[in-house]
Amino acid sequence: MNSEATMHSITNLLAEYAGLLDEDRLEEWLGLFAEEATYQVIPRENVARNLPASIILCTNKKMIRDRTVSLREANLYNLHYDRHFVSAIRVNVDGDGVYSVRANYAVYQTTIEGSSKLFSVGAYHDRVKMVGDRLLFIQKQVIVDTSSIPTLLATPL
Amino acid sequence: MSEQSGLIPNHPGMPGVRWPRNDYSRVPYQLYHDPDVYRLEQERIFKGPTWSYVGLEVEIPNPGDFITTFIGETPIILSRGEDNSVYAVVNRCGHRGSIVRRENYGNAKEHICIYHRWCFALDGKLMGVPFERGLKGKGGMDKDFDKSEHGLRKLRVESFSGVLFATFSDATESLADYLGPVFQGHFTRLFAKPVRVLGYQRQRIYGNWKFYMENQRDTYHGSLLHEFQAVFGLSRVTQEGGNKMDVHHRHNLTWARSKTDDDKEFAELYKENKVHEEQLKLEDPEIIKNKREFEDGITLAICGIFPNATVHQISNSLAVRQLRMTGPGEFELYWTLFGYVDDSEEMTNHRLLQANMVGPAGLISMEDGEAIELAHKATGSDQDAYSVIEMGGHGAIPDFIDHRVNDTPCRGFWAYYSQLMGCEPEGAVR
Ligand code: FES
Ligand SMILES: [Fe+2]
Numbered sequence A: 001m002n003s004e005a006t007m008h009s010i011t012n013l014l015a016e017y018a019g020l021l022d023e024d025r026l027e028e029w030l031g032l033f034a035e036e037a038t039y040q041v042i043p044r045e046n047v048a049r050n051l052p053a054s055i056i057l058c059t060n061k062k063m064i065r066d067r068t069v070s071l072r073e074a075n076l077y078n079l080h081y082d083r084h085f086v087s088a089i090r091v092n093v094d095g096d097g098v099y100s101v102r103a104n105y106a107v108y109q110t111t112i113e114g115s116s117k118l119f120s121v122g123a124y125h126d127r128v129k130m131v132g133d134r135l136l137f138i139q140k141q142v143i144v145d146t147s148s149i150p151t152l153l154a155t156p157l
Numbered sequence B: 001m002s003e004q005s006g007l008i009p010n011h012p013g014m015p016g017v018r019w020p021r022n023d024y025s026r027v028p029y030q031l032y033h034d035p036d037v038y039r040l041e042q043e044r045i046f047k048g049p050t051w052s053y054v055g056l057e058v059e060i061p062n063p064g065d066f067i068t069t070f071i072g073e074t075p076i077i078l079s080r081g082e083d084n085s086v087y088a089v090v091n092r093c094g095h096r097g098s099i100v101r102r103e104n105y106g107n108a109k110e111h112i113c114i115y116h117r118w119c120f121a122l123d124g125k126l127m128g129v130p131f132e133r134g135l136k137g138k139g140g141m142d143k144d145f146d147k148s149e150h151g152l153r154k155l156r157v158e159s160f161s162g163v164l165f166a167t168f169s170d171a172t173e174s175l176a177d178y179l180g181p182v183f184q185g186h187f188t189r190l191f192a193k194p195v196r197v198l199g200y201q202r203q204r205i206y207g208n209w210k211f212y213m214e215n216q217r218d219t220y221h222g223s224l225l226h227e228f229q230a231v232f233g234l235s236r237v238t239q240e241g242g243n244k245m246d247v248h249h250r251h252n253l254t255w256a257r258s259k260t261d262d263d264k265e266f267a268e269l270y271k272e273n274k275v276h277e278e279q280l281k282l283e284d285p286e287i288i289k290n291k292r293e294f295e296d297g298i299t300l301a302i303c304g305i306f307p308n309a310t311v312h313q314i315s316n317s318l319a320v321r322q323l324r325m326t327g328p329g330e331f332e333l334y335w336t337l338f339g340y341v342d343d344s345e346e347m348t349n350h351r352l353l354q355a356n357m358v359g360p361a362g363l364i365s366m367e368d369g370e371a372i373e374l375a376h377k378a379t380g381s382d383q384d385a386y387s388v389i390e391m392g393g394h395g396a397i398p399d400f401i402d403h404r405v406n407d408t409p410c411r412g413f414w415a416y417y418s419q420l421m422g423c424e425p426e427g428a429v430r
Helices: A003-022 A026-031 A044-048 A061-073 B034-045 B175-190 B209-217 B227-231 B263-272 B346-355 B366-379 B408-421
Strands: A033-043 A056-058 A080-086 A090-095 A096-110 A116-129 A132-146 A148-150 B026-028 B052-056 B065-071 B075-078 B086-090 B104-105 B124-129 B154-160 B162-167 B195-205 B242-244 B252-257 B300-305 B310-315 B317-327 B330-340 B384-389
Touching: A003 A026, A003 A080, A003 A096, A003 A116, A003 A132, A026 A061, A026 A132, A033 A061, A033 B195, A044 A132, A044 B075, A044 B195, A056 A061, A056 B346, A061 B227, A061 B263, A080 B408, A096 A148, A116 B252, A132 B300, A148 B227, A148 B366, B034 B408, B052 B065, B052 B330, B065 B317, B075 B162, B086 B162, B162 B175, B175 B252, B175 B300, B175 B310, B195 B346, B195 B366, B209 B252, B209 B300, B209 B317, B209 B408, B242 B408, B252 B408, B330 B346
Parallel strands: A033 A132, A148 B195
Antiparallel strands: A033 A056, A080 A096, A090 A096, A096 A116, A116 A132, B026 B384, B052 B162, B065 B075, B065 B104, B075 B086, B086 B154, B154 B162, B195 B330, B242 B252, B252 B300, B300 B310, B310 B317, B317 B330
């Protein structure tokens, strides 16, 4: 891929990620991860203090799938809609078809009564890779500035 | 029931509370919403004869190390002095009342307020006031200004097994007595080895703090509200377990042992009670595996220490949850996740994985935030109405319970709360 095409497909991947979450299509969202993919939500203050504990940590795709199954079948959480806003991306070529991607995100939540508020702001530190003809996440790291999570965190950031 | 030190009954500022019963099995919603009650709680509970959790010794290992923390809504600086002793002082400048220490943590020789640079020693003493003598004989503080009267308010601090508590009151009994034998025993078990902080989680809940205190003492909600446990076959009410309380019933330990019940019996019981029938399997069950590390085989221990802390062991996830308040309808839970210094890398990774089960996104805890907000939202409009606390029966509160189908420790919480607040019902049954 030339660099413009690369930027374009990475931007598309992040847009797809956001869109599928906002449309509550968790099972399709799962399809954006490679088998070895990790998904982590970690408070910025832990990163700053070099402390390893996360808010969510999935070390492989099976665990990400277990989260989505649990959200569907077991967990009870605030009834709401999400809107993800993802900033322009910064990309680094790591080689072997792997790219490091950084972007800022904001997620607004809207209650079923129709009031909206900013739920979370932070940064994505991702790694993506070409698998066959598809670009997939091998790492999704969400660094949460809003580390004092309002109410609870159920639907993925 | 022994006489409590520092207890002032029937505090005059306390609004009248209409208890429908005298055994705390009915709690008027007023107590969660009345702003006067909230103000009085800060005085009589958080600044009263209680020990509040403020941090772990390991968070301030070296002289000059400090963290900022809270007791109720009061900001606190916790510092380690040159002589290794620990100081807790109110984080409010003796000059005009500003927050002195703004950072969450650090290392310093003194605490200096940015506003007019008043300088305080780690133990709170006011050391320096810039321009105290004015300039060239003009201005400055009056000659009779006594620096010794304007330091940061110093609290009593005590440590038990490396866990730090502070109290505003001279009347509070020793920390060991405050904990009592059951909770001394539990702390000794959990903090037998040096601990290592793995990280922090925070959760901001828009509800009254006492809904959370009840939640922590409500033994039976776990297997109903936190369906993850039942759906994936973890903790369930059919397991061996129960509660232990101190003589005042202010603290509670909810405990259970996994694998002490029968899968079939469990499934049938839940079916009968119309809970849910489906059992699912995790594709990667690693996160629910318990690596046995305590000789007693206990896999769940939720230990609520009155008034502001819960220490949990959920399988191999260990944490202290501290309550930090910002008003009658809002508080933050501050979770300090820890392991042991001598944990293998594998054990550390396992604890980090099991952090998935706890905290604001915890697979078996996220629901609590929602449950508390639901209760808070609906109860404000009818403060004479009341909640029902009767699972496990009513009447006198026992110190020990040998089953998990109860919320009796909630009544224990209210019994002690009411003594401190001076709002006991007539002929109170504790
Ligand atoms: S308010 Fe702190 S020095 Fe003036
Ligand atoms: Fe709970």
